[in-house]
Amino acid sequence: MAPLPRPAPGGALAFRGLTLGYARHPAVHHLDGTFRPGSLTAVVGPNGAGKSTLLKGIMGEIGPLEGEVVRSGLSRQDIAYLPQAAEIDRAFPISVFDLVAMGLWRRVGPWRSLGRHRGAVEAALAAVGLTGFERRPIGTLSGGQLRRALFARVLLQDARVILLDEPFAAIDARTTDELLALVHGWHGEGRTVVAVLHDLDQVARHFPETLLLAREAVAWGATATALTPENLRRARRLCEAWDEEAPVCRAPAQPHAHGPQDHGSHDHASHDNGPHGRHNHGHAA
Amino acid sequence: MIDLLTAPFVEFAFMRRALAGCVALSVGAAPVGVFLTLRRMSLMSEAMSHAILPGAAVGFLWAGLSLPAMTLGGLVAGLAVAMLSGLVARSTVLREDASLAAFYLISLAGGVLLISARGSSIDLLHILFGTVLALDDDALVLLGGISTVTLIGLAVAYRPLVMECVDPLFLRSVGRASGPVHYAFLALVVLNLVGGFAALGTLLAVGLMLLPAITARFWAVDLSGLLPASVVLALMASVAGLLVSYYASLPTGPAIVLAAGALYLASMLLGPRGGLVWRLIPARHLEA
Numbered sequence A: 001m002a003p004l005p006r007p008a009p010g011g012a013l014a015f016r017g018l019t020l021g022y023a024r025h026p027a028v029h030h031l032d033g034t035f036r037p038g039s040l041t042a043v044v045g046p047n048g049a050g051k052s053t054l055l056k057g058i059m060g061e062i063g064p065l066e067g068e069v070v071r072s073g074l075s076r077q078d079i080a081y082l083p084q085a086a087e088i089d090r091a092f093p094i095s096v097f098d099l100v101a102m103g104l105w106r107r108v109g110p111w112r113s114l115g116r117h118r119g120a121v122e123a124a125l126a127a128v129g130l131t132g133f134e135r136r137p138i139g140t141l142s143g144g145q146l147r148r149a150l151f152a153r154v155l156l157q158d159a160r161v162i163l164l165d166e167p168f169a170a171i172d173a174r175t176t177d178e179l180l181a182l183v184h185g186w187h188g189e190g191r192t193v194v195a196v197l198h199d200l201d202q203v204a205r206h207f208p209e210t211l212l213l214a215r216e217a218v219a220w221g222a223t224a225t226a227l228t229p230e231n232l233r234r235a236r237r238l239c240e241a242w243d244e245e246a247p248v249c250r251a252p253a254q255p256h257a258h259g260p261q262d263h264g265s266h267d268h269a270s271h272d273n274g275p276h277g278r279h280n281h282g283h284a285a
Numbered sequence B: 001m002i003d004l005l006t007a008p009f010v011e012f013a014f015m016r017r018a019l020a021g022c023v024a025l026s027v028g029a030a031p032v033g034v035f036l037t038l039r040r041m042s043l044m045s046e047a048m049s050h051a052i053l054p055g056a057a058v059g060f061l062w063a064g065l066s067l068p069a070m071t072l073g074g075l076v077a078g079l080a081v082a083m084l085s086g087l088v089a090r091s092t093v094l095r096e097d098a099s100l101a102a103f104y105l106i107s108l109a110g111g112v113l114l115i116s117a118r119g120s121s122i123d124l125l126h127i128l129f130g131t132v133l134a135l136d137d138d139a140l141v142l143l144g145g146i147s148t149v150t151l152i153g154l155a156v157a158y159r160p161l162v163m164e165c166v167d168p169l170f171l172r173s174v175g176r177a178s179g180p181v182h183y184a185f186l187a188l189v190v191l192n193l194v195g196g197f198a199a200l201g202t203l204l205a206v207g208l209m210l211l212p213a214i215t216a217r218f219w220a221v222d223l224s225g226l227l228p229a230s231v232v233l234a235l236m237a238s239v240a241g242l243l244v245s246y247y248a249s250l251p252t253g254p255a256i257v258l259a260a261g262a263l264y265l266a267s268m269l270l271g272p273r274g275g276l277v278w279r280l281i282p283a284r285h286l287e288a
Helices: A051-059 A096-108 A113-129 A143-157 A173-188 A202-208 A229-239 B004-013 B013-038 B042-062 B065-093 B096-118 B121-129 B137-164 B168-174 B178-199 B202-216 B223-248 B251-272 B276-280
Strands: A013-020 A025-035 A040-044 A064-068 A079-082 A160-166 A192-197 A207-214 A215-221
Touching: A013 A040, A013 A051, A025 A051, A025 A064, A025 A173, A025 A207, A040 A051, A040 A173, A040 A202, A051 A079, A051 A160, A051 A192, A079 A143, A079 B168, A096 A113, A096 A143, A096 A202, A096 B137, A096 B168, A113 A143, A113 A207, A143 A173, A173 A192, A207 A229, A207 B004, A215 A229, B004 B223, B013 B042, B013 B178, B013 B202, B013 B223, B042 B065, B042 B096, B042 B178, B042 B202, B065 B096, B065 B137, B065 B178, B137 B168, B137 B178, B168 B178, B178 B202, B202 B223, B223 B251, B251 B276
Parallel strands: A040 A192, A040 A207, A079 A160, A160 A192
Antiparallel strands: A013 A025, A013 A064, A207 A215
């Protein structure tokens, strides 16, 4: 593990009636709830469930159609984001070291020297198993190696909240295990970690909390209670509808203090499963 | 032999002035070109050089063949097109290349209209092919100023600019530098194109910016090599072009760009980084 100056206390991310979407069609619909400080949450759901959109909304890459993301006390630099398809230009002649060192932006900014932090960069590279790759151009890395490098960059960002969008897609088992160990390390340091994942076994084994998303939150709470077969079926059913002629949503989107079970005007939000709104329980700490 | 190379510059002040102007331009424009090619915006500068034309034309119609007026006009037109297309790209579905294409076509058509309505074809040639052999003090100060501003700008914005090229999403996620850096870079492109337009003309302003930068890819791998290599290549092209135009009585602007083009072709064949000749003698692969 890289030597980090201090364990950053995790930050909370809350959603109040958050609706995100494209061309007025909601991809995330009236989401209420909170990622608690220090929680380790998997975001699960079928394709098109709005998982990546939710992360983009948190980052401010797309603005809400309605509602808001409450980043209480978190500045932009307190949130680290590993996108699903990074916009990285791999043809750009830059070394792995320099790519990873970008994670130091908060500490070095545009002008301060990287010299003092050389050790931290090397430690981050060592933590992801890329020692010796410092001078390699990023264009020569394999997909998995580039993922490792991006994890090292997140490591250096030393952020209070870490958002990972399908971090282990197309990654071999050993690498996945090593990167999962990093995720657990972040969790142990008290950081808030949110990861979009598809491998339910992996979620069950490593993530104490789960948000099952199908545009609405189908379930949000302890993984074991959220990922029931019934919830998964409902999630799949909810995601299939893209209605070009969908009517304007008239449901009230006033901020709710608690869970997603509250907007009863929607027949799609489930009412019968327990974990709704119980994301304030403390079993994951 | 040495005499042949130095005599024109020793004997004639206008050749020395031309050389000084080209040196200033090479030092500033070539590094900007390196970033342009790395961002796959090579053709963007070509479009931008057209966008400058109407501004220069307005300056010309207003004040005659006056460098400050034409430069100022070109600068305003170029910056307006750059900022507008950047703004449209960032706030609508259009990509930057598409919005730039729209604006530069509007701008270019306006420029051609202005010149044909009021000027003669000789004036147009002046604007298109430049006046490198008639650089006065004002022009030299302008070129020197532009390359100074460019080098300072690149030095100040170097790190965020590289980040913006490699991973713009990441730069957006860690701070607010992304937008300002992008616009500052576009402003440097416009600034250098306007400088090039004074020395080489609008049509060829792009030449000294892009050809050395592209050629440098055959000589260096990373930025620490590409930037100096591009400057050296631009200087070589400038000197060669000036000498050829002197001895063969050819127009200077095209001669300089053609010299840069010759360097490009030679480097493509012989350059140590991926030159075609080296493919004929393949080295055996390594063990690991």
